[in-house]
Amino acid sequence: MIDKLEMFIALAKEGHFGRAAEVCGVTQPTLSSAIKQLEEQLGVQLVFRGSRFQGLTPEGQRVLDRARRIVGDTRALRDEMRALRTGLAGNLRIGVIPTALPMISDLTTPFTRRHPNVRVTILSRTSVEILAGIERLDLDAGITYLDNEPLGRVAQVPLYSEFYRLICAPGSPLAARAEVTWADLAGLPLCLLTGDMQNRRIVSQHLAEAGVTGLPMVESNSTIALLAHVMTGQWVSVLPKKLADLFVQSGRLKAIPILGPEVEHLVGLIAAQRDPATPLITALLDAARRVAEDSVR
Structure with a gap:
């Protein structure tokens, strides 16, 4: 039963019988057979079928939630027994x-x-x-x-x-400042993380509270890409203090505390x-x- 539940979880994740079979290390007919056997054991249809996978039935979605808990508990039990035998x-x-x-x-x-x-x-x-x-x-x-x-x-x-710093090149007009406010970031050529990142949502929230639009000219899901742009001297960014501290020691970047207010997360x-x-x-x-x-x- 556990093996069938794991195959069912893989199918729900991959949304494709072939890819799910590959993840589980079995053939596609073996996986399809296991899903049908699971449906027979539970007495419900779990998967909408056609020429390809078409999603989970409402019953399948409920089984998926329980299957994750059962498989998670089973893995926990296996880990516990292995730890007793051989250590962590x-x-x-x-x-x-x-x-x-x-x-x-x-x-x-x-x-x-x-x-x-x-x-x-x-x-x-x-x-x-x-x-x-x-x-x-x-x-x-x-x-x-x-x-x-x-x-x-x-x-x-x-x-x-996490506290926040304005990151800029030494030649930036703000580089000599001991501190800045969120409002001071208005009109600056910002490069920020992409909108799917919670850090970007946090920064945008505090900019908005200060009345700053904060629309970046460059955005990336990589902090390295942001820092590379700042090093050109054409851009500034807002990053956490702990991250900024790693890159300012060389002198190629400046990290200026953002106050008014100083926020933390x-x-x-x-x-x-x-x-x-x-x-x-x-x-x-x-x-x-x-x-x-x-x-x-």
Whole structure:
């Protein structure tokens, strides 16, 4: 039954019998047969069929929600039994918002030092993609904002507060300023993250509150691309302080505090809320709490 539920989850995610079969490591006829057997066992039609996959029936959608919980609990049980036999091992998939990528090593370095048999995969994702990935079991955990948009029912550990800086080249007219206000950003040639990024929504919100339109001339889903544009001297950007600090030490960029008001947003670790959590997630949450404690000492 568990194998069939996993195939059903893969089909719902991929929306294609062939791709789902490839993900599951089986042939397409094997996957199709498993879905039909699952329908027979449950007594309902799960999938609209035609010449191709046409979506889930209403019953299929309800089964999908339960299937994710059942498969998640089963994986947690397997991990717990494996940890009892051989110690903590396995692979952690962590989705991270782009602005937090430079800080993820603060968590993963001590974690992997304590648990050397655990492999960590770090994936750059938007906050929305992180929540969806955790729900779909594609991600085990995420680093994202905790206080700006609804998270739903997830375990969470605050890691640090994000403050904001105007990033510009040394030759910029504002480079000599000790601080700026959000209103001072009016009319500047901005390059910002794309609108699907929560950081962009945060920045746009604070610009709007200061009466600034804040329409960027350049936008990207990569902070590296933004910094490369700022280094040309033609653009300025708004980025978190922790990220900015990594790039201003060379002297090629200036980071100016944005006040009036100074705003902060909480970034932290989230994971699916399960009781009990898997040994891997329990260990990761513990590591995040230690990182948070160290940051305030």
